[in-house]
Amino acid sequence: MSEATGGPAILVLEDGRVFRGRSFGAPGETFGEIVFNTGMTGYQETLTDPSYHRQIVVMTAPHVGNTGINDDDPESGRIWVAGYVVREPARISSNWRAERTLDEELRRQGVVGIALTGTRALTRHLRDKGAMRAAVSTVETDPERLLARVLEQPPMAGADLAGEVSTDTPYEVLPPEGTEARFHVAAVDLGIKAMTSRRLSERGCRVTVLPSDATAEDILALDPDGVFFSNGPGDPAAADVPVAAVRGVLDAGKPLFGICFGNQLLGRALGLGTYKLPFGHRGVNQPVIDTRSRKVAITSQNHGFAVDAPLDGPFDTPYGRAEVSHIGLNDQVVEGLRLLDRPVFSVQFHPEAAAGPHDAAELFDEFIDLMSAQPAPAAE
Numbered sequence: 276m277s278e279a280t281g282g283p284a285i286l287v288l289e290d291g292r293v294f295r296g297r298s299f300g301a302p303g304e305t306f307g308e309i310v311f312n313t314g315m316t317g318y319q320e321t322l323t324d325p326s327y328h329r330q331i332v333v334m335t336a337p338h339v340g341n342t343g344i345n346d347d348d349p350e351s352g353r354i355w356v357a358g359y360v361v362r363e364p365a366r367i368s369s370n371w372r373a374e375r376t377l378d379e380e381l382r383r384q385g386v387v388g389i390a391l392t393g394t395r396a397l398t399r400h401l402r403d404k405g406a407m408r409a410a411v412s413t414v415e416t417d418p419e420r421l422l423a424r425v426l427e428q429p430p431m432a433g434a435d436l437a438g439e440v441s442t443d444t445p446y447e448v449l450p451p452e453g454t455e456a457r458f459h460v461a462a463v464d465l466g467i468k469a470m471t472s473r474r475l476s477e478r479g480c481r482v483t484v485l486p487s488d489a490t491a492e493d494i495l496a497l498d499p500d501g502v503f504f505s506n507g508p509g510d511p512a513a514a515d516v517p518v519a520a521v522r523g524v525l526d527a528g529k530p531l532f533g534i535c536f537g538n539q540l541l542g543r544a545l546g547l548g549t550y551k552l553p554f555g556h557r558g559v560n561q562p563v564i565d566t567r568s569r570k571v572a573i574t575s576q577n578h579g580f581a582v583d584a585p586l587d588g589p590f591d592t593p594y595g596r597a598e599v600s601h602i603g604l605n606d607q608v609v610e611g612l613r614l615l616d617r618p619v620f621s622v623q624f625h626p627e628a629a630a631g632p633h634d635a636a637e638l639f640d641e642f643i644d645l646m647s648a649q650p651a652p653a654a655e
């Protein structure tokens with residue numbers, strides 16, 4: 276049991292709006308883009324998702340931390356959110372897997388949080404005005420002074436962040452014991468989540484995870500059966516190095532699968548633009564429709580940017596005809612791309628969804644099928 280709320284803390288938004296609350300997690304001060312997440316579950320996966328690097332996350336679920344923190348669910352080696360805003364932190368954790376409370380974990384990792392009753396008003400404000408720069412502080416008591424420093428922070432638009440969260444050196448994820456390694460996948464880590472490598476490896480893939488600055492030559496030197504481009508933080512418009520890598524992989528004709536940031540990079544490689552959404556999609560209850568089967572899936576999402584592509588049928592790209600494979604049903608945003616004549620597709624949502632829902636898990640099987648359908652290399 277821990278005392279989850281502490282002394283006074285303030286949250287200041289770049290448009291001058293101020294929220295007062297109590298310190299939660301580590302005391303101190305933090306800056307980032309403030310965004311809201313509507314997931315009722317999966318807070319541990321949210322905190323450790325590298326795509327949240329430089330973002331202060333507001334949870335709309337009113338009570339957060341009930342099941343504490345365990346050592347099995349993290350999506351990466353650390354908490355990446357820049358700050359954490361909750362309405363009411365659970366004062367005790369009640370779960371057989373819990374090792375620590377959420378408050379203890381935030382303190383342990385130096386993550387500044389704030390507990391405030393107005394998370395609903397805050398979320399409505401962000402829905403109206405959009406995601407924006409913000410700060411949480413337990414040390415600055417004057418909102419005007421904090422606001423001046425918020426306005427000095429770089430915006431998320433134009434931010435090139437994958438290199439700040441990626442692995443420094445390549446590593447391998449092997450299939451679990453008893454599962455044969457049938458395919459070799461090169462996965463470019465732009466902020467990859469542990470569950471993505473696991474979903475591939477449990478389907479018989481040996482996954483070589485490469486740093487975010489891997490070039491097409493680095494990737495193709497591994498002679499992989501397929502190439503994966505991961506999720507990740509920042510603005511896809513600033514990610515020129517991985518976009519060039521996507522183009523090189525397309526030129527080589529390899530099967531390619533992308534998730535989230537990976538979808539945006541594929542879009543750019545095909546010559547499409549990307550743009551910033553007003554407040555983005557973050558949660559585990561986002562409906563998308565598959566434009567071919569007309570089947571609807573409820574998906575996990577975390578994105579603030581989107582691809583600009585025609586929704587009404589196939590279009591031409593330098594790599595042949597392509598189409599939008601999935602559309603978000605809340606706001607008609609592009610949620611997936613596929614090439615019609617190449618083994619290449621990507622989705623803006625998260626089929627690996629550790630905290631669920633698992634409606635879209637079959638997309639990993641689709642990638643496996645694309646790799647299976649490739650002709651075997653000619654005998655020496």
Ligand SMILES: NC(=O)CC[C@H](N)C(=O)O
Nearest residue numbers: 326506507535536579580
């Ligand atoms: N989860 C992700 O890969 C996010 C991609 C990108 N940073 C965005 O916000 O849209």
